Amino acid sequence: MPEQPAAPRQLKLGAFMRPVSLHTGAWRYPGGWPDANFNFDHLKTMIRTLERGKFDAFFMADHLAVLNMPVAALKRSHTVTSFEPFTLLSALAGATERIGLVATASTTFDAPYHIARRFASLDHISGGRAGWNIVTTSNPDAALNFGLEEHVEHGERYRRAREFFDVVTGLWDSFADDAFVRDVESGVFVDPERMHVLGHKGEFLSVRGPLNIARPPQGWPVIVQAGASEPGRQLAAETAEVIFGAAPTIEDGRLFYADIKARMARIGRHPDSLKILPGAFVVVGDSLDEAEAIRARLDAGVHYDSGIASLSIALGHDASSFDPDGPLPEIPETNASKTGRDRVVALAKRENLTVRQLAQRLGGFSGLEMVGTARSIADTMEAWLVSEASDGFNIMFPYLPGGLDAFVDKVVPELQRRGLFRTGYQGTTLRDHLGLARPANRFFPD
């Protein structure tokens, strides 16, 4: 039973989770859980709070190598290691009832038969709550862990991803929904006429099928995409049902939203069949001052060595000789990304930051952020929603579990009061929560 969209349009909320938080300084925050990467009980507590807050989904990032960063930053980062997504989300499926479970999986370094099986199995185990965040893996170090000397080229990665999607969805459709007859009397368990052998042979992949799993409860697990490049956007417009966006401002959000929905219109997809959810780092306090103090305390947890590494990368210029407590000096233009550099210079000016503060800010988190009270945060979210800059957000919490508790206890009720967010789950599957239709089986359309 798909959820009825209320008037006004409601936000969709995902939680983009790293066990300790995405902020690099979070593990040092008082009351944080520095050991959460391998502490399953902590994860269970967190996802239950998210479910209490009626979140659409728990999103799990994934990386196929220790993140490539200088040793000075590596040794200070809690983001180096954590649970593998399928094992974690399956275990969390058993600890929850309704919340969606979105796992990241790479089309560059895995096989479609494995991916199709695991997501189908997770969808069965969770009663229709699985989603697949398709990534092509940009970290070149991953290639070295999978037998390659160098990374697969960007365009090739995306061509393979497109074909991979076709194979995986074709494998999910191996059995008609009514294929499993289980007629004890006649002794017929499965009707072979309702089983399809895919027989795919394409540019990159050759996969016979059928999948050895019944069709998932959702038909297909929900398709998520986060690519930002031209081929990434096109793949999303053609295949995704959720985009995990990275727009840093509402203006960028509107441009991205319009671009994707226009691409969809060109290929005849209904705009509502894809939800755009930019990542948002949300710090909530009872006053703006309190929120800013939390933010400053978090940033202070970023060690100068790792902050300065991030700043150097963003500037395309070695920042280690700058005076930490002085303002950002004028620096010459370089070949590095001009957009990134300009953004950093503007940020330093706007907030009047020292080199140290700037380094710590960049070393912590530097995308879209909402720092304020429940009311001001709800105002911002509402503005994004009504101006078609997004269909909701993927929330990143500043530190865990405190930052998550604050969001669920303060921001969620404020959004509910305004009619901008559900007060209870209406359906049981992730498709129900997101208002997405169950896809027909391409081989057994009836």
Add this chain to the structure above:
Amino acid sequence: MPEQPAAPRQLKLGAFMRPVSLHTGAWRYPGGWPDANFNFDHLKTMIRTLERGKFDAFFMADHLAVLNMPVAALKRSHTVTSFEPFTLLSALAGATERIGLVATASTTFDAPYHIARRFASLDHISGGRAGWNIVTTSNPDAALNFGLEEHVEHGERYRRAREFFDVVTGLWDSFADDAFVRDVESGVFVDPERMHVLGHKGEFLSVRGPLNIARPPQGWPVIVQAGASEPGRQLAAETAEVIFGAAPTIEDGRLFYADIKARMARIGRHPDSLKILPGAFVVVGDSLDEAEAIRARLDAGVHYDSGIASLSIALGHDASSFDPDGPLPEIPETNASKTGRDRVVALAKRENLTVRQLAQRLGGFSGLEMVGTARSIADTMEAWLVSEASDGFNIMFPYLPGGLDAFVDKVVPELQRRGLFRTGYQGTTLRDHLGLARPANRFFPD
């Protein structure tokens, strides 16, 4: 805290699980659960019964294709599709406290970085209860699902498996047990000196590392092997800690046991560091007659079409024209396996079976079986144990959940009364249950 072996030596018991049972007729047995392949609640109920029975481990088979069988058999078989092992066992980890969780994974059709991560993650989630059943995948249809035109040759599969094992265990050792410092004061999260970059380049695999997971609680998840060929036995003697055997008689069991332990002695491994657990199909009744009636009723659930296909394969001769209700006719010798043929002919003679009964027996289950009362079954198990034909068994249940309930309620107490089986778990990890030492880290031996 490893369990103290009692005197007399105690049995180790695994449960070799297919959700509906391994017996092909089981889904038609009254009170069976024909829908268990994708019914997570049923699986939860079963594993909780196993844990109540103090089983060492739940073993999950795995196949990377729909099993290759004639359509006449396929349509009547419940073994075609079921959950994927990592998603299932992770979900079951959350529903249990002590029982081990052994997943089958192929070294021929997967990448060591993925395998190392998933087992490490399952070990963390379950608090040290994971085991890896290493298979090289004998079903040639699997190759067609992974981009190959034909199957990888047997010897090459085993050479790759050996190298794969070295890489996976090397990746598990990426971090010293004390690598994660998490010193909030100084801001050091991980000590890079206690992280090892594997840098493996071998005949089949090239993997840089490190793994992006902390060392598993058990050091390494328990290594299981089921290969029966010469290279399969050698791989087991070199690497395995549990062998899932297939000896059909106690004499075969003793020969196999002696062979493996001799291979271990030759390479300097202690014999107790590997437990040999043959698969045993156990049908328990309150009397021998009752047990045999259960068995006959199960076999009667095997449809004649699929039974006759199994019989033809076993004989190497088309049996479809035989009189179903007559005795097995004399058949000419063929090129097919002589051992298999002789075994079938002997079985028909010994039990005076008609062609139909023989076909149904073979179509159901045809390896080592124990059909009797709790006492007679315990007698048989004790005989295997004391004569060094095995260190325990992997139990296969005739139908579920009833056959499992009967085993736990009747056979387990009888074994416990004789001091042949634990009455409670002494430790918390699968290594503890099996009495296996935690391996040292090869890069950080201190």
